Amino acid sequence: FLPEATVKENIDTLIPLLCKLVNQSLSTGSIDSLKIADVIPTLKNPKLDPEDFKNYRPISNLSFLGKLIERVVLARLNDHLEKNNMNLPQQSAYKKNFSTETILLKITNDLLIACDNKSA
Numbered sequence: 001f002l003p004e005a006t007v008k009e010n011i012d013t014l015i016p017l018l019c020k021l022v023n024q025s026l027s028t029g030s031i032d033s034l035k036i037a038d039v040i041p042t043l044k045n046p047k048l049d050p051e052d053f054k055n056y057r058p059i060s061n062l063s064f065l066g067k068l069i070e071r072v073v074l075a076r077l078n079d080h081l082e083k084n085n086m087n088l089p090q091q092s093a094y095k096k097n098f099s100t101e102t103i104l105l106k107i108t109n110d111l112l113i114a115c116d117n118k119s120a
Contacts, residue, residue: 022068
């Protein structure tokens with residue numbers, strides 16, 4: 001597919017085509033061909049031995065279109081959950097302003113409260 005810089009430079013021309021591709025992907029329920037990534041081994045730290053494979057981490061570069069479709073799906077899912085009052089307060093993944101840190105803080109807080117209540 002096209003490099004991201006090329007897409008950005010020609011976005012006005014490409015929007016109708018991108019919309020068609022995203023909608024076609026959503027209607028078929030498939031993005032398999034767009035989930036192929038270029039995996040680049042990157043040295044974790046320049047001071048590490050480049051001959052030792054454990055000193056590398058994989059960096060996956062997904063296609064622009066694959067990332068775009070994922071964002072559209074996420075936006076539509078969040079919109080559906082919001083409109084139908086289906087958001088769970090405990091849900092942290094895939095929610096705006098929530099992360100694994102959010103849920104870890106809640107769990108830690110709940111454990112501390114439980115310990116305090118048990119000792120009282």
